[in-house]
Amino acid sequence: MSEFVYLFRIGAAAQREAMGTPEHAQQSMRVWRDWMGELEAKGHLKNPGQPLEPTGKTVRGKQKAVTDGPYVEVKDLVAGFTIIEARDLAQAVDLAKGCPILDGQGSVEVRPIMKSAM
Numbered sequence: 001m002s003e004f005v006y007l008f009r010i011g012a013a014a015q016r017e018a019m020g021t022p023e024h025a026q027q028s029m030r031v032w033r034d035w036m037g038e039l040e041a042k043g044h045l046k047n048p049g050q051p052l053e054p055t056g057k058t059v060r061g062k063q064k065a066v067t068d069g070p071y072v073e074v075k076d077l078v079a080g081f082t083i084i085e086a087r088d089l090a091q092a093v094d095l096a097k098g099c100p101i102l103d104g105q106g107s108v109e110v111r112p113i114m115k116s117a118m
Contacts, residue, residue: 001085003046003113004092006099009076010106012054018104031100039084044095047083054079076107083113 010018019025039045054077056069079101086092089112096108 001087002089002092004084004086004089005111005113006049006082006084006092006096007109007111008079008081008099008101008106009109010079010101010104011076014105015054015077015079028100028104031103035098035100036082038098039082039095044084044086045082046085049080049082051080052078079106 017024018028036045036048058067058069059065060067084092084095086095089110092110092112096110099106099108101108
């Protein structure tokens with residue numbers, strides 16, 4: 001089994017719509033808990049991760065220049081992450097198809113986690 005990270009991406013407007021009212025937020029959280037529970041029950045959930053704030057900073061280059069985020073050119077913000085375990089990339093992608101963010105115009109970036117010798 002290998003580890004994969006799911007990076008959840010969604011536009012600001014779609015995220016506001018999903019969480020806009022207390023009822024929407026509660027329903028959205030219930031669907032996410034159900035999906036995470038299913039991943040856990042089947043032995044795929046390694047780390048449920050956390051949602052991320054839409055703001056941040058980037059440190060870049062030798063000059064260590066600091067810029068604010070999110071950035072104008074970014075259509076979809078990284079809203080959070082989860083680490084799962086799957087047989088291979090194909091299975092990780094298949095498991096991602098159940099993610100609730102897909103119902104709200106979001107996307108799931110599936111990335112293998114490199115094994116490090118550290």
